[in-house]
Amino acid sequence: MLTYSQKKYLFAIYKLGQSGNIVKSADVAKIVGVSKASTVTMTQKLCENGYIIKEPYGKISLTETGIKEANSIFMKCIVIREFLHTQIGMDEKTADNDAVSIVANISEKGADKITDYILAR
Structure with a gap:
């Protein structure tokens, strides 16, 4: 079961990705209202749990489970x-x-x- 924070991050990544733009940690941090460091920590957790794929210093995309x-x-x-x-x-x-x-x-x-x-x- 996803936590409150994980849901907010997934929602932000989903919304950002809908426009077809590349989703980056800085963009997610801005929408969620947290620091880039907090976003890096959460995206690592979401990656470990199979919800997203994050390229080093690059784009974030949702996995099938994340979508x-x-x-x-x-x-x-x-x-x-x-x-x-x-x-x-x-x-x-x-x-x-x-x-x-x-x-x-x-x-x-x-x-x-x-x-x-x-x-x-």
Whole structure:
């Protein structure tokens, strides 16, 4: 099971990679809001656990397992963000940040239940 921090990093790598750009540690650090040194430490852990591939001083890419996990996180964030924005009336930026925090902080089962509930409405 991924930790809160690991989920945030995977989500950041996933979002950065969607635009087709090369994902680098400095870019991930900026999105997550941490130092480059912290990013290096976390990317090493994600590499060891099979979620990403990191070339020395180079690009970061998701493995098949990383893509699956990041996509799951991303889809849950989209559902929750849209609910917070359209149904609760939050501004988009706050809804986006809160959706990521919700998905990253609760269990996978909890996030699944929340998204299932929202989608069933």
